[in-house]
Ligand SMILES: *[C@@H]1O[C@H](CO)[C@@H](O)[C@H](O)[C@H]1NC(C)=O
Ligand SMILES: *[C@@H]1O[C@H](CO)[C@@H](O)[C@H](O)[C@H]1NC(C)=O
Ligand SMILES: *[C@@H]1O[C@H](CO)[C@@H](O)[C@H](O)[C@H]1NC(C)=O
Ligand SMILES: *[C@@H]1O[C@H](CO)[C@@H](O)[C@H](O)[C@H]1NC(C)=O
Ligand SMILES: *[C@@H]1O[C@H](CO)[C@@H](O)[C@H](O)[C@H]1NC(C)=O
Ligand SMILES: *[C@@H]1O[C@H](CO)[C@@H](O)[C@H](O)[C@H]1NC(C)=O
Ligand SMILES: *[C@@H]1O[C@H](CO)[C@@H](O)[C@H](O)[C@H]1NC(C)=O
């Protein structure tokens with residue numbers, strides 16, 4: 033087979049890239065009745081912590097890890113007395129405060145207070161989530177370089193989020209999307225004057241301190257202002273959707289187990305691959321920014337200047353690919369660090385910008 037055929041074959045074999053399928057942790061269902069804090073203690077002792085959920089794929093994996101159809105605790109609880117913090121709806125997009133994107137007094141007189149959802153006019157403003165307005169969905173680029181879609185049916189924020197998650201990927205999230213050139217172009221064609229984007233704030237926190245923004249509340253049962261139901265559970269007989277309950281109630285629960293281990297030994301790439309395959313699952317692959325940040329945290333503990341990743345260059349195919357996974361969709365190369373050459377593999381800097389070098 034010539035090279036083009038091989039590449040085609042790889043595409044088919046490995047499927048479309050950029051799906052967040054490579055997971056750095058595993059779920060365990062514990063069929064014992066415990067209060068939320070007892071459950072947390074148990075998970076921290078036997079595994080890593082109570083379960084956290086990054087996106088819908090995680091939710092599906094969590095549900096698939098048990099046959100049970102009742103209620104079970106997950107690692108999310110309400111930080112009573114804590115302030116609400118902003119999140120972007122799209123999993124993996126980190127919220128970074130930037131005052132210059134906000135119109136801090138930008139709420140219109142008729143827009144009700146308090147506002148825990150974000151809308152975009154010229155700038156961002158917080159308005160009440162039950163207002164209804166047009167909204168902007170984000171999708172992967174399909175045609176015409178287009179990733180943002182203006183939906184001109186007024187909905188409240190929750191409905192808008194469900195719509196975007198069903199028909200596209202999510203509400204537009206992150207300043208790159210909502211302050212970027214594509215939005216400016218869109219507004220020139222049709223100015224919505226104001227529209228929902230994927231910005232919301234709440235005071236729910238993950239047990240392990242992660243800032244995962246994914247929420248899967250069952251809006252028929254969940255009430256965010258009920259002050260004494262401050263621990264979150266999944267209702268396995270309602271598609272796994274979430275509600276909250278009093279934390280001292282006893283229920284079964286889900287733990288997660290961290291699968292990312294830093295091996296503090298100096299080895300060649302081949303030796304490292306061999307070691308990880310024999311003793312674990314393999315070297316780590318990185319398919320999104322969130323995973324990059326996670327690996328960065330672990331890499332900081334290395335005494336060597338670089339840590340090996342699962343990425344290698346193939347001379348025959350003339351491309352970089354993850355050994356046990358797929359094509360490269362996410363990348364964080366250093367400017368000078370990318371040399372396409374036979375026998376090259378990739379290391380991440382254990383310090384600094386944690387960039388990749390071949
Ligand atoms: C947990 O509690 C439920 C309801 O109280 C009960 O039906 C179930 O048998 C209990 N499970 C265990 C493992 O004790
Ligand atoms: C969970 O199980 C269902 C049905 O068996 C399957 O279609 C789905 O792909 C599984 N989800 C994951 C993330 O493995
Ligand atoms: C789901 O389970 C709960 C108890 O955990 C029960 O109250 C509820 O009726 C069940 N709902 C459905 C749709 O089966
Ligand atoms: C909550 O916000 C207020 C005002 O911005 C601040 O003074 C306070 O320290 C914050 N509390 C916490 C727990 O972060
Ligand atoms: C905040 O946004 C402005 C313009 O949108 C940008 O110039 C500035 O660099 C940003 N600040 C930070 C800290 O990201
Ligand atoms: C949004 O609208 C739906 C359907 O009308 C309603 O059930 C839900 O409570 C509303 N949500 C908010 C936050 O207003
Ligand atoms: C998409 O963007 C690329 C680079 O910015 C440009 O070369 C191309 O012509 C654009 N395609 C369309 C259909 O606008």
Ligand SMILES: *[C@@H]1O[C@H](CO)[C@@H](O)[C@H](O)[C@H]1NC(C)=O
Nearest residue numbers: 253254255256257258259260
């Ligand atoms: C939510 O709970 C609060 C406090 O218990 C109550 O005032 C409010 O009416 C409830 N909201 C709904 C929609 O049930």
Ligand SMILES: *[C@@H]1O[C@H](CO)[C@@H](O)[C@H](O)[C@H]1NC(C)=O
Nearest residue numbers: 257258259260261277278281
């Ligand atoms: C807490 O929950 C109980 C029911 O379990 C209810 O009677 C009580 O009013 C709630 N307290 C507050 C402050 O909401």
Ligand SMILES: *[C@@H]1O[C@H](CO)[C@@H](O)[C@H](O)[C@H]1NC(C)=O
Nearest residue numbers: 294328329330331332333334
């Ligand atoms: C780094 O190593 C220290 C000491 O061994 C340990 O306490 C810490 O948890 C490690 N950090 C990470 C992110 O693994």
Ligand SMILES: *[C@@H]1O[C@H](CO)[C@@H](O)[C@H](O)[C@H]1NC(C)=O
Nearest residue numbers: 296297298334335336337338
């Ligand atoms: C690995 O090699 C580096 C130098 O490249 C050295 O500083 C470090 O101590 C070594 N680490 C171990 C665990 O041998």
